[in-house]
Amino acid sequence: MFLKKLEIKGFKSFAEEMNIEFVPGVNAVVGPNGSGKSNVSDGIRWVLGEQSARSLRGSKMEDIIFAGSDSRRALNVAEVTLVLDNQDQFMDLDYNEVSVTRKLFRTGESEYLINRQPCRRKDIVDLFMDSGMGKEGFSIIGQGRVEEVLSSKPEERRAIFEEAAGVLKYKQRKSQAEKK
Ligand code: ATP
Numbered sequence: 001m002f003l004k005k006l007e008i009k010g011f012k013s014f015a016e017e018m019n020i021e022f023v024p025g026v027n028a029v030v031g032p033n034g035s036g037k038s039n040v041s042d043g044i045r046w047v048l049g050e051q052s053a054r055s056l057r058g059s060k061m062e063d064i065i066f067a068g069s070d071s072r073r074a075l076n077v078a079e080v081t082l083v084l085d086n087q088d089q090f091m092d093l094d095y096n097e098v099s100v101t102r103k104l105f106r107t108g109e110s111e112y113l114i115n116r117q118p119c120r121r122k123d124i125v126d127l128f129m130d131s132g133m134g135k136e137g138f139s140i141i142g143q144g145r146v147e148e149v150l151s152s153k154p155e156e157r158r159a160i161f162e163e164a165a166g167v168l169k170y171k172q173r174k175s176q177a178e179k180k
């Protein structure tokens, strides 16, 4: 499995629809300060289910919607899609290509889609939970996160290792079952 493409529109600094293509292996995103490099990784984490506006460097979730610039009006919806190559069937879906979309309207409504079909946020979170690509995963270490990982509480640090080891899914299922 690998990330083939990121389609991003109305998310943070991306007013125009942008398609960013990736290749298997190492990809580098380069650009001047403030050009939107971190917004790319924020977009990926957001689709994977990130719910903390603060962790996306905002104060409320609405802050991820393009807020306007000198030459452009603000937008009312943000939409980000990850297109993943699943030819190795790493994800438990019978498709060679899987797309995952998250949309947020300024009214507060959200939409989640897998292969352009509506689903719940939970379906997306479950899909990635043990892939090492979950939003809390070890796979995305943002600016400043290295220090955070090193100084976080033992339980939080443990959760990172648990996702890496693939046991987080079972722990979450257990606690959900206990709540019922
Ligand atoms: P650095 O090299 O300093 O880390 P970067 O390339 O990672 O920079 P980002 O942090 O991704 O840059 O982008 C910051 C830019 O995104 C700022 O100019 C900020 O105004 C813009 N931005 C963030 N949220 C929004 C929004 N909702 N609407 C419009 N622009 C936004």
Ligand code: MG
Residues within 6 Å of the ligand: 037, 038, 039, 143
């Ligand atoms: Mg940055």
